[in-house]
Amino acid sequence: MDVGAQVLGQIKSFGVDDRGKPVDYGAAVEEGTVLAQIDDSLYAADVLQDEAGVKRAQAELLQAQAKASQAERDWARAQKVGVSAALSQTTFDRYRADYEVAKASVGTAEAAVGVAEAALQKARRNLSYCTIKSPVKGVVIDRRVNIGQTVVASLNAPSLFLIAKDLKKLE
Numbered sequence: 001m002d003v004g005a006q007v008l009g010q011i012k013s014f015g016v017d018d019r020g021k022p023v024d025y026g027a028a029v030e031e032g033t034v035l036a037q038i039d040d041s042l043y044a045a046d047v048l049q050d051e052a053g054v055k056r057a058q059a060e061l062l063q064a065q066a067k068a069s070q071a072e073r074d075w076a077r078a079q080k081v082g083v084s085a086a087l088s089q090t091t092f093d094r095y096r097a098d099y100e101v102a103k104a105s106v107g108t109a110e111a112a113v114g115v116a117e118a119a120l121q122k123a124r125r126n127l128s129y130c131t132i133k134s135p136v137k138g139v140v141i142d143r144r145v146n147i148g149q150t151v152v153a154s155l156n157a158p159s160l161f162l163i164a165k166d167l168k169k170l171e
Helices: 041-081 089-128
Strands: 002-004 009-014 034-038 131-133 138-143 159-164
Touching: 034 159, 041 089
Parallel strands: none
Antiparallel strands: 002 159, 009 034, 034 131, 138 159
């Protein structure tokens, strides 16, 4: 089984096998054993940036909700007064428009929170991909990278390790 990478970066370290030695040719590995660690500094920074983006979007949502609440109260007062000597048609229409715009702004802000949360989820997933783990129990029969080597993920994922599930069945 070829084990590749979904992210790009420099190989920082190798995991350890069941004997406590760095993963290399002949190392027995379990499913989930860490094979290698790619430098995750850029991906960790993306997570921090996207966490801040979520907080900003949530704050903007609260602000939009407050403005909508105020616009709703203003519109309710305008409806009670109605068009009269105290309230012109233009002012009445402005209160209604402000209320409608404020409601729409809340929807936009809610969508922005969703977009920010999705970006954060993607950043966290990419960060997790920096830890290359064995998908199966087996023996490493080829390690194709070295510490310091840069892995470039593309449409054809680079093969970092070759693992045999059962050496008895290997031809």
